[in-house]
Amino acid sequence: MSIDQATVRKIASLARIAISDAEAAAMEGELNGILGWVEQLGEVDVTGVEPMTAVIPNTLRLRDDVVDADPLTGGGRRDDVLANAPAPQHGFFGVPKVIE
């Protein structure tokens, strides 16, 4: 199954990456090359095979229900959280005006 430039643009839009027409054209060939190659997986008989969910068996842990149990990942760190934000405003993340 090969993809066309319209599909490339649709994928780019889903991935929120702006691309030019020239980039879409170049990407069409590259993506088709890679997708054509991975399609050989279709020839593997996977009847009755479960998809892998965890490479190493592990149990899902629950932490104790304690506020700020780990201060590093707890609350009260607004300034740290905002320290690298490109446009913080009034103690919040800033975004362009959104009007529906």
Add this chain to the structure above:
Amino acid sequence: MTELTNLTVTQIRDGHRAGDFSAVEVAEAFNANVAGAKALNAFIVETPEHAIAAAKAADADRAAGTLKPLSGVPIGMKDLFATNGVQTTAASHMLEGFVPRYESTVSAKLWDAGCGMLGKLNLDQFAMGSSNETSYFGNVISPWKRKDGGNAALAPGGSSGGSSTAIAARLCPAATGTDTGGSIRQPAAFTGISGIKPTYGRCSRWGIVAFASSLDQAGPMARDVRDCAIMLENMAGFDPKDATSLNLPVPDWEAALSGDLKGKAVGIPKEYRLEGIDPDIDAMWDAGIAMLKDAGAEVVEISLPHTKYALPAYYIIAPAEASSNLARYDGVRYGLRDLPQGAGLQDMYAATRADGFGPEVKRRIMIGTYVLSAGFYDAYYTQAQKVRTLIARDFDAAFGACDVILAPTAPSAAFGLGEKMADPLAMYLNDVFAVPASLAGLPAMSVPAALNREGLPLGLQIIGKAFDEQGVLNAGLAIEERAGFNARAEKWW
């Protein structure tokens, strides 16, 4: 006096402990080498003051009798680990200027163990690449040159190419790496050093910039097997902040090192004998088999029937996870923001991501987005995860007949910069021997084994059972003791 930068981690640790030299002398010597090696472009940020501060603490600890396991040892930190107060970029424009307010678990453990940081090491952008040519901060150059009279710049491997170059060029005695589909082992092989990817879950992923979370695993790179064991002991361990962290004690791998393989069986996977492969690779592999026999091991042929499907499965699963992980780069919370005049939120996302990601990262996000999209999810992603199950089962079955597996690390020696960049598929094929162990979460290491006819290093790979890093390290040591690899790149930088 011994040149301090020629010492291994073990020699620095023991020499410092014995009072042969001060940690500050060691840090100054490595800082000088780092400062004098700009031509290799191994570091994105240099942190000589961090190395000196840790060295002063190490010297004080020695005087006070409170030495730590790695007191006095300066190391390089791959720029994929978040370091508190020090820029962390994943070699991307997206994170240029990002200064974390927290420390990754692995780096924190190393500082707690007494290590100092010489700097943040260059890598392929978001760890996506096999040659270190996708970094926003320029290519890393291998210190090695072909002995053909030419002067071609060679790839240090990737994605941990800054780490491999820095160790091979004696800019640091050891460094951290991360391995998603070979990113520790292949660069180690290309530069004549050692590196181990432990069992998935041994090292916490907390604070490591995420690429493909079901595959990403940190590990050490160093000059020899003992150094890898020491480093890994100080990087591994349970971390409640990582949901996939293994809640197991960290073994004393160094103390149990032994190159005596009597009673052990070594599997040779017949599917790894590739048609038309470089004869030097096959010759090195055969020599490695002889070395392990000499160490007392029994050698058996094994079959890993789904080997040829490992790479295509990887190039669905890893991009799928990457497309999801990298959705976080939105121009809002941290990193780059590109807000064109009059643009709304959606346009800002698209402009930021177009500007902040390099071509290979975009390619993988696009592939991942496509294979996860409605209508294609089952045909691509679910199928790949089923094939991944089969690949893991292949290893389970093989380990019924052997304790470790021996194979080449990469299908060739280091290639020239630019030689494979035009064709993404040719680049991906470089990880053909490394990816299967990643998909199965198994510990695997590369040790230098020989030089090829061009005078470039080649690496042998040992793959072990889950949790059996000791078996991997021991087989690696058996090869190291017999290969007698002591070649190093002649200084030209």
